[in-house]
Amino acid sequence: xxxxxxxxxxxxxxxxxxxxxxxxxxxxxxxxxxxxxxxxxxxxxxxxxxxxxxxxxxxxxxxxxxxxxxxxxxxxxxxxxxxxxxxxxxxxxxxxxxxxxxxxxxxxxxxxxxxxxxxxxxxxxxxxxxxxxxxxxxxxxxxxxxxxxxxxxxxxxxxxxxxxxxxxxxxxxxxxxxxxxxxxxxxxxxxxxxxxxxxxxxxxxxxxxxxxxxxxxxxxxxxxxxxxxxxxxxxxxxxxxxxxxxxxxxxxxxxxxxxxxxxxxxxxxxxxxxxxxxxxxxxxxxxxxxx
Amino acid sequence: xxxxxxxxxxxxxxxxxxxxxxxxxxxxxxxxxxxxxxxxxxxxxxxxxxxxxxxxxxxxxxxxxxxxxxxxxxxxxxxxxxxxxxxxxxxxxxxxxxxxxxxxxxxxxxxxxxxxxxxxxxxxxxxxxxxxxxxxxxxxxxxxxxxxxxxxxxxxxxxxxxxxxxxxxxxxxxxxxxxxxxxxxxxxxxxxxxxxxxxxxxxxxxxxxxxxxxxxxxxxxxxxxxxxxxxxxxxxxxxxxxxxxxxxxxxxxxxxxxxxxxxxxxxxxxxxxxxxxxxxxxxxxxxxxxxxxxxxxxxxxxxxxxxxxxxxxxxxxxxxxxxxxxxxxxxxxxxxxxx
Numbered sequence: 059x060x061x062x063x064x065x066x067x068x069x070x071x072x073x074x075x076x077x078x079x080x081x082x083x084x085x086x087x088x089x090x091x092x093x094x095x096x097x098x099x100x101x102x103x104x105x106x107x108x109x110x111x112x113x114x115x116x117x118x119x120x121x122x123x124x125x126x127x128x129x130x131x132x133x134x135x136x137x138x139x140x141x142x143x144x145x146x147x148x149x150x151x152x153x154x155x156x157x158x159x160x161x162x163x164x165x166x167x168x169x170x171x172x173x174x175x176x177x178x179x180x181x182x183x184x185x186x187x188x189x190x191x192x193x194x195x196x197x198x199x200x201x202x203x204x205x206x207x208x209x210x211x212x213x214x215x216x217x218x219x220x221x222x223x224x225x226x227x228x229x230x231x232x233x234x235x236x237x238x239x240x241x242x243x244x245x246x247x248x249x250x251x252x253x254x255x256x257x258x259x260x261x262x263x264x265x266x267x268x269x270x271x272x273x274x275x276x277x278x279x280x281x282x283x284x285x286x287x288x289x290x291x292x293x294x295x296x297x298x299x300x301x302x303x304x305x306x307x308x309x310x311x312x313x314x315x316x317x318x319x320x321x322x323x324x325x326x327x328x329x330x331x332x333x334x335x336x337x338x339x340x341x342x343x344x345x346x347x348x349x
Numbered sequence: 350x351x352x353x354x355x356x357x358x359x360x361x362x363x364x365x366x367x368x369x370x371x372x373x374x375x376x377x378x379x380x381x382x383x384x385x386x387x388x389x390x391x392x393x394x395x396x397x398x399x400x401x402x403x404x405x406x407x408x409x410x411x412x413x414x415x416x417x418x419x420x421x422x423x424x425x426x427x428x429x430x431x432x433x434x435x436x437x438x439x440x441x442x443x444x445x446x447x448x449x450x451x452x453x454x455x456x457x458x459x460x461x462x463x464x465x466x467x468x469x470x471x472x473x474x475x476x477x478x479x480x481x482x483x484x485x486x487x488x489x490x491x492x493x494x495x496x497x498x499x500x501x502x503x504x505x506x507x508x509x510x511x512x513x514x515x516x517x518x519x520x521x522x523x524x525x526x527x528x529x530x531x532x533x534x535x536x537x538x539x540x541x542x543x544x545x546x547x548x549x550x551x552x553x554x555x556x557x558x559x560x561x562x563x564x565x566x567x568x569x570x571x572x573x574x575x576x577x578x579x580x581x582x583x584x585x586x587x588x589x590x591x592x593x594x595x596x597x598x599x600x601x602x603x604x605x606x607x608x609x610x611x612x613x614x615x616x617x618x619x620x621x622x623x624x625x626x627x628x629x630x631x632x633x634x635x636x637x638x639x640x641x642x643x644x645x646x647x648x649x650x651x652x653x654x655x656x657x658x659x660x661x662x663x664x665x666x667x668x669x670x671x672x673x674x675x676x677x678x679x680x681x682x683x684x685x686x687x688x
Contacts, residue, residue: 070478074475074513075513076467076471076475076512076513077467077468077471078436078465078466078467078512079466079467079468080436080466083466084465084466087463087464087466088463088464090463091459091460091461091463091464092460092464094452094456094460095449095451095452095456095460098452098456099449099451099452099456100451102451102492103451165446165447166442166445166446166447167447167448169410169412169440170440170447170461170464171464172411172412173410173411173412173435173438173439173440174435174461174464174465175432175435175436175464175465175466176464176465176466181464339411339412339413339414340414341364342361342363342407342413342414344412344413345407345412345413
């Protein structure tokens with residue numbers, strides 16, 4: 059080791075008894091630590107400004123021009139901007155939550171997470187929290203830029219309700235991401251293909267660029283399993299003049315369903331994570347993709 | 350006596366999935382492993398790539414379930430009491446690329462310290478001190494993606510010691526490190542164990558010198574089985590009644606080298622080819638056998654360039670137990686799959 063260090067220095071650090079927390083303190087420390095790379099690390103990669111803002115704005119613009127060309131109600135432009143912002147969350151859940159444990163397995167981090175005394179739920183929560191914070195910044199920029207660019211006017215009925223819908227939609231969405239992450243624990247390269255396959259259909263089913271009221275009732279109800287569907291629908295009802303006229307269900311009902319989905323997905327994530335971890339340890343698939 | 354690690358008939362069989370129509374085949378990675386590692390011991394697992402060392406470490410670190418037998422670490426069963434084992438252990442693998450490239454060295458290490466519940470202030474102090482010890486103070490704020498392989502491995506090693514585990518598993522820790530860095534790491538490992546008798550370290554390596562220089566006891570493992578387990582001295586003493594020679598000779602092929610093994614008094618001959626010459630390692634029952642080897646060489650027009658009588662090494666012990674050198678075993682392609 060470094061020759062300039064005296065043996066006393068070496069012995070001090072080697073002899074130190076290290077105090078370690080457990081229980082809830084460890085859980086919270088883990089959540090914060092795992093959220094850290096998402097919040098801080100991702101901001102260091104400046105390319106996100108192009109990929110996460112410029113490209114979604116381009117996609118949104120196409121729909122705006124179509125709606126304006128066919129003289130659709132002006133609120134549709136706002137719908138599209140809001141949908142475009144929410145795609146950032148879906149992309150984040152799909153690529154940085156669901157398939158994240160697969161990437162962690164490839165880099166060797168997964169083994170270290172499992173081997174550490176922390177709870178894997180804390181790791182997933184940290185990933186989710188970090189993802190929400192980092193993506194909210196991107197989504198916020200899309201909303202602000204899109205609104206300024208296309209002169210969107212908002213008519214917010216209730217800010218607290220809007221905030222409640224957004225928070226519940228995020229909890230349910232990231233809960234679903236945590237549940238998928240558990241399932242992806244056993245996958246190898248097919249994880250990438252599954253994420254690819256799931257990306258576009260959800261854009262359609264969740265009504266990112268149009269109100270889902272246009273669907274048949276049963277299709278819209280089925281699509282409501284994806285938390286963004288009802289989240290977007292309720293937020294549009296609360297933020298624009300057209301209000302409930304273009305909404306699928308009442309805001310309160312959608313809030314109730316989102317609450318139910320949040321609880322369901324979080325519980326399912328917890329159960330599946332334990333089950334899949336045991337299965338992966340038994341089958342030797344925590345560190346290997348091919349067996 | 351307190352044992353930090355105990356394995357009892359431990360084994361692991363992998364099921365390798367074939368195509369849709371083919372049945373999965375079984376691969377025995379570990380078989381009937383009986384080990385008792387004492388608390389405070391620096392224990393080495395020595396074997397070629399694919400011998401089962403990593404499988405054993407994965408089982409002991411709760412990452413893989415055994416298919417037979419059982420194991421305890423720090424007094425707890427690795428399967429049924431994994432949650433008791435985990436706060437007491439840590440592991441570092443050679444060549445691992447854990448952490449996040451966008452985070453600095455300090456941030457990566459801090460993150461892993463949090464997963465063990467170490468308060469930030471303590472973690473940051475230990476990170477600074479440990480980085481000083483490994484000579485990386487100037488890299489504390491470097492993004493880990495900008496580190497060289499050697500520096501990255503030093504960072505991984507710091508991660509292992511940062512949480513002050515009771516039992517530390519080092520899987521080929523000096524893989525990819527240059528000679529100087531490997532020596533530094535070995536010195537540090539030895540010092541860490543010496544400082545507290547409650548600390549135990551299990552090290553896997555396929556470097557004979559590393560095992561010989563560092564370990565209190567060594568288990569030699571091949572094809573999933575532990576072939577011998579003792580102190581390096583005792584293992585080498587097994588060969589004291591034999592005579593060992595190293596011969597540098599003019600080029601010859603391995604078939605020619607094999608013919609020497611059929612001579613009376615010759616126990617083992619291993620052959621390594623180099624550019625313009627070959628090296629033969631001879632294990633003879635007695636000095637006299639050398640005469641017949643030299644005679645056969647003369648008839649085959651093989652010239653002796655150098656001849657040296659030497660003390661046995663762990664490499665010789667391995668050759669004696671397995672019948673081939675570790676290099677030959679690795680070249681022969683035996684592998685338990687992707688460990």
